[in-house]
Amino acid sequence: MLPTVAKEAICAVLQEIQTTQGFDCPALSGTTKPLKDLPNFDSPVSIAATGMVARKLKITIPADVNIFGNEDGVFSIDKTAAMICSIVAETEKEKGVLA
Numbered sequence: 536m537l538p539t540v541a542k543e544a545i546c547a548v549l550q551e552i553q554t555t556q557g558f559d560c561p562a563l564s565g566t567t568k569p570l571k572d573l574p575n576f577d578s579p580v581s582i583a584a585t586g587m588v589a590r591k592l593k594i595t596i597p598a599d600v601n602i603f604g605n606e607d608g609v610f611s612i613d614k615t616a617a618m619i620c621s622i623v624a625e626t627e628k629e630k631g632v633l634a
Contacts, residue, residue, distance in 0.1 A: 536592070536623045541616035544591045548584050549573065549612075556580075565613035570604050594623055 546563045553560035558574040561567070569576045569584070576584075581603040589596045596602060600622070602615045610618070 536594075536620050538613070538616045538620055541588075541592065541619040542612055544588050545612050545615055545619075548587045548591060549576070551587070552576070552580060552584055563612060565611060565616075567612050568604075568609045569612070569615075570609040588619070592619070592623075594619070595626065596622060 542565065549563060549569055550560050553573060553576070556575060561572060567573075570578075570581060578601075581601065585596055585600075585602050588602070596619070600618075602610070602618050604610050
């Protein structure tokens with residue numbers, strides 16, 4: 536999976552969540568950190584967003600993976616996209632599919 540494809544899906548989901556909740560959504564870029572930069576985007580919302588991104592991309596993201604941050608800090612959209620690409624690559628490798 537190309538990072539641009541993952542990034543587009545992430546941005547679309549973030550826009551949808553912010554709009555649905557009635558919150559402003561600033562312009563999104565690769566450096567945007569949703570958990571820091573988006574109004575009311577917190578851990579419970581990030582869990583829902585992870586599922587929405589996975590469905591949009593038709594992939595599985597392990598339940599124990601937080602694509603928006605971890606104990607080391609919050610992730611940018613670019614880092615989240617790279618993480619998703621790594622998950623897809625690892626899944627394909629395990630299934631014996633060449634990327």
